[in-house]
Amino acid sequence: xxxxxxxxxxxxxxEAELIEIARSLVEKACLTTLTIDKLVAAAPYSKGTIYxxxxxxxxxxxxxxxxxxxxVQELFVRALNFKxxxxxxxxxxxxxxxxxxxxxxxQLFAVLSAHSPSVAxxxxxxxxxxxxxxxxxxxxxxxxxxxxxxxxxxxxxxxDMNFEQVTFAMWSxxxxxxxxxxxxxxxxxxxxxxxxxxxxxxxxxxxxGFGWKPLSKDWDYQETTKRIxxxxxxxxxxxxxxxxxxxxxx
Amino acid sequence: xxxxxxxxxxxxxxEAELIEIARSLVEKACLTTLTIDKLVAAAPYSKGTIYxxxxxxxxxxxxxxxxxxxxVQELFVRALNFKxxxxxxxxxxxxxxxxxxxxxxxQLFAVLSAHSPSVAxxxxxxxxxxxxxxxxxxxxxxxxxxxxxxxxxxxxxxxDMNFEQVTFAMWSxxxxxxxxxxxxxxxxxxxxxxxxxxxxxxxxxxxxGFGWKPLSKDWDYQETTKRIxxxxxxxxxxxxxxxxxxxxxx
DNA sequence: ACCTGAACACCGTTCAAGT
DNA sequence: ACCTGAACACCGTTCAAGT
Numbered sequence: 001x002x003x004x005x006x007x008x009x010x011x012x013x014x015e016a017e018l019i020e021i022a023r024s025l026v027e028k029a030c031l032t033t034l035t036i037d038k039l040v041a042a043a044p045y046s047k048g049t050i051y052x053x054x055x056x057x058x059x060x061x062x063x064x065x066x067x068x069x070x071x072v073q074e075l076f077v078r079a080l081n082f083k084x085x086x087x088x089x090x091x092x093x094x095x096x097x098x099x100x101x102x103x104x105x106x107q108l109f110a111v112l113s114a115h116s117p118s119v120a121x122x123x124x125x126x127x128x129x130x131x132x133x134x135x136x137x138x139x140x141x142x143x144x145x146x147x148x149x150x151x152x153x154x155x156x157x158x159x160d161m162n163f164e165q166v167t168f169a170m171w172s173x174x175x176x177x178x179x180x181x182x183x184x185x186x187x188x189x190x191x192x193x194x195x196x197x198x199x200x201x202x203x204x205x206x207x208x209g210f211g212w213k214p215l216s217k218d219w220d221y222q223e224t225t226k227r228i229x230x231x232x233x234x235x236x237x238x239x240x241x242x243x244x245x246x247x248x249x250x
Numbered sequence: 251x252x253x254x255x256x257x258x259x260x261x262x263x264x265e266a267e268l269i270e271i272a273r274s275l276v277e278k279a280c281l282t283t284l285t286i287d288k289l290v291a292a293a294p295y296s297k298g299t300i301y302x303x304x305x306x307x308x309x310x311x312x313x314x315x316x317x318x319x320x321x322v323q324e325l326f327v328r329a330l331n332f333k334x335x336x337x338x339x340x341x342x343x344x345x346x347x348x349x350x351x352x353x354x355x356x357q358l359f360a361v362l363s364a365h366s367p368s369v370a371x372x373x374x375x376x377x378x379x380x381x382x383x384x385x386x387x388x389x390x391x392x393x394x395x396x397x398x399x400x401x402x403x404x405x406x407x408x409x410d411m412n413f414e415q416v417t418f419a420m421w422s423x424x425x426x427x428x429x430x431x432x433x434x435x436x437x438x439x440x441x442x443x444x445x446x447x448x449x450x451x452x453x454x455x456x457x458x459g460f461g462w463k464p465l466s467k468d469w470d471y472q473e474t475t476k477r478i479x480x481x482x483x484x485x486x487x488x489x490x491x492x493x494x495x496x497x498x499x500x
Numbered sequence: 501a502c503c504t505g506a507a508c509a510c511c512g513t514t515c516a517a518g519t
Numbered sequence: 520a521c522c523t524g525a526a527c528a529c530c531g532t533t534c535a536a537g538t
Binding site: 030031032109112113115116117118120121132135136139161164165168169171172173174175176177179180183184188189190192193197198201202204205206207208209210 | 280281282359362363365366367368370371382385386389411414415418419421422423424425426427429430433434438439440442443447448451452454455456457458459460
């Protein structure tokens with residue numbers, strides 16, 4: 001093959017291909033066993049070429065994380081199309097996140113791990129920028145929904161808070177539940193915790209705390225959850241069923 | 251020195267010493283740069299001896315984590331002695347946790363990192379058991395407080411929830427806020443988030459969601475926070491001030 | 501101009517030799 | 520019985536040589 005300048009788009013295609021291979025390696029084994037050597041072995045390119053794309057192993061991890069966030073974003077968009085009130089749509093987002101996490105536990109671990117100072121420290125500036133854009137985009141979807149809820153009269157923004165803080169409250173509560181439950185092996189105390197139930201509990205408490213209507217006492221959100229699953233995520237629900245990690249309806 | 255059998259207590263003393271050296275290395279630099287080689291260099295024992303105590307690097311990390319949890323537990327106990335109502339005592343626990351995290355950000359990172367399946371997988375059974383005991387003990391303190399709150403008529407246990415779930419809701423919401431804020435470098439969206447404010451917001455929402463009295467609208471918890479800081483943690487507050495990472499009163 | 505893979509450095513883990 | 524540290528294996532990163 002004669003040497004020639006590869007175009008930017010070819011470069012990007014190759015990068016996407018590498019990220020997919022890396023993700024499949026994570027999926028087949030786990031994040032800890034992912035090495036650059038294994039990526040080289042699984043990819044049709046050499047080590048040097050791979051280091052043209054990722055300046056470090058952490059950079060690769062962040063690239064995987066960003067791809068995951070984009071995938072989650074698609075689910076969020078689908079969730080926000082749910083025909084219902086504003087709080088039901090927020091619940092749909094929660095459901096979609098939980099479904100994704102249960103479908104791809106190893107990828108979730110990549111997302112969790114990518115959120116550590118040591119990873120960001122070894123990541124290229126562009127990748128970091130992209131990462132922040134990905135997260136800002138997710139937050140933007142939520143902020144938009146908050147605006148709609150206020151417009152609809154379902155929510156009153158606490159005077160000393162902005163949209164980002166409201167989103168952060170929901171985000172961090174979900175994040176904590178996921179991180180603790182999904183990351184944990186066999187803790188006696190955490191064993192009985194169920195991701196679906198605890199996530200919904202957190203969401204319910206936070207949303208009731210905001211006075212986001214309809215309050216949990218005034219609405220059957222269990223019924224809403226069933227509708228969400230059935231109307232928006234039936235294929236994913238079936239996939240979870242087949243993988244013997246069924247979605248638990250509380 | 252003539253060879254002789256070392257006693258169990260000598261062995262434990264040596265282990266505690268090694269853990270302290272490892273913690274000081276983490277404190278001086280960061281968790282990522284901690285290596286067994288550096289521990290060997292800093293400790294008066296050889297590599298082989300260190301592997302008598304820790305079956306892997308992960309085992310050492312878990313040991314550090316457990317020591318941190320014990321330290322946090324002492325702060326919790328102090329917090330629960332606060333003279334006030336049940337919800338104020340819960341707030342005192344939150345304050346103590348935030349203070350510890352701000353005093354020891356690198357150690358917090360060790361605690362966060364230890365909570366990952368890959369770490370638990372490479373940890374000795376005893377260490378893992380101890381870890382679960384440490385966390386169960388922390389949860390036990392909270393559960394006890396929940397019992398007192400119910401007795402005092404401040405809280406009504408939701409019929410479909412047990413004590414552990416109530417504790418988990420508070421724990422996971424704090425965990426998520428800490429993990430996201432402390433682990434993050436310079437995200438534009440997360441930059442404006444303030445650990446103290448966001449943690450208290452989460453706690454307020456969760457506790458209001460439970461209907462834990464006095465509700466935030468009926469009590470000046472900002473005043474309580476000041477009292478907690480002053481009456482229980484003045485030395486730590488001063489230390490934070492001197493470290494140029496002051497505790498932020500919202 | 502781009503790609504390759506040998507070479508290097510670092511670090512977690514083991515174990516034969518020593519006391 | 521206990522300790523030591525050289526040796527090994529693995530893996531992230533670089534760069535001189537090749538096309």
